[in-house]
Amino acid sequence: MSKFKLITDGLVKNNPTFVLLLGMCPTLATTTSAINGLSMGLATLFVLVLSNMAISAIAPVVPDKVHIPVYIVVIATFVTLLQLLMQAYTPAMYETLGLFIPLIVVNCIVLGRAEAFANKHGIGESALDGIGVGLGFTCSLTVLGLVREILGSGSAFGYNFIGGNDGMLAFVMAPGAFLCLGYLMVLFNKFVKKN
């Protein structure tokens, strides 16, 4: 598999949000605005790349029967590391995403990639796979967040273009998340995935 394909696979063919339907909880909950979606995506990307690399490095020596606990410990370590770093250096972002950062541990994407890819491939390939899937997740969340922000608050990336707070409120709240996700999934599968 070429290196380029590893990355584009994560973006399109294995897009975690629109194709694999993994990690729906943070997807629906954090995408109230484009910035929030983007930050959540980048946080997951960080954990995904590092855990993929670490797991592909230790996979040959991990006994089969305990591989899930070992992987979870590795993933949880990177998540806690990320949490401490965000708390220290980006406190504002930590405040917005606070609750969802620890939940990256149980995000199926991270363990899913460890199981399906990282423990069978080399460190370099696993890192690229992490970047690809992470970017796919980041893009999906940013697009979803952007659509919800435009419809719900009439702004994009915090820039308000309707001059007021009179967006369609439902899109910022939970029902809007499901609606937007559904329609985006349809559009993605119709236009992007086919090609």
Next chain:
Amino acid sequence: MAAKSNLTNMVLVLGLTCLFCSAVLGGAYVLTKDPIAAAAAAKTEQAISMVLPHFTSVEYNEYGHYYTAMDGENLVGYAIETTTVGFGGPLSLIVGVTPDGVVYNTSVLSHAETPGLGAKCTTDAKFMDQWRGFDPSIKKLSVKKDGGDVDAITASTITSRAYTLAVENALLVFTELNGEGGQNNE
């Protein structure tokens, strides 16, 4: 790919992984401890400087949940933390009160209000600006719907009431402080 499982290697691998990971996290905790404390302190300082005029030193009273801000020898005012129940959960405010009993400004520390409705208590300029220089001896501290002088956020009366109640609580704390010469912590 994975190695064949037996008791020895399972215990060994799991144990070593946990040991190594705890060591990494312990190290990270020590390294980030000071920046985290600094970030929290900066946030508090910023919150206080938003709700009070210029000050040089500040002292926290843990028992009464208020900060006493001083400019040299002079009392600048009190920044009082209060929490009430909003629409979606606890609504925490910090309320700056100058020695003459007038609200200097208010700021939201944390809230769980509905985005686009109650959450506007942190962005709605009209709602927020009315607290600047709110004098409880002239204006009645309750929302207009309840016969007071506070303009509620559109469609968010519950949040507005909770906000108003929080300010009222802060003023009660101030009255106690002032009545006792600022010495008593009750």
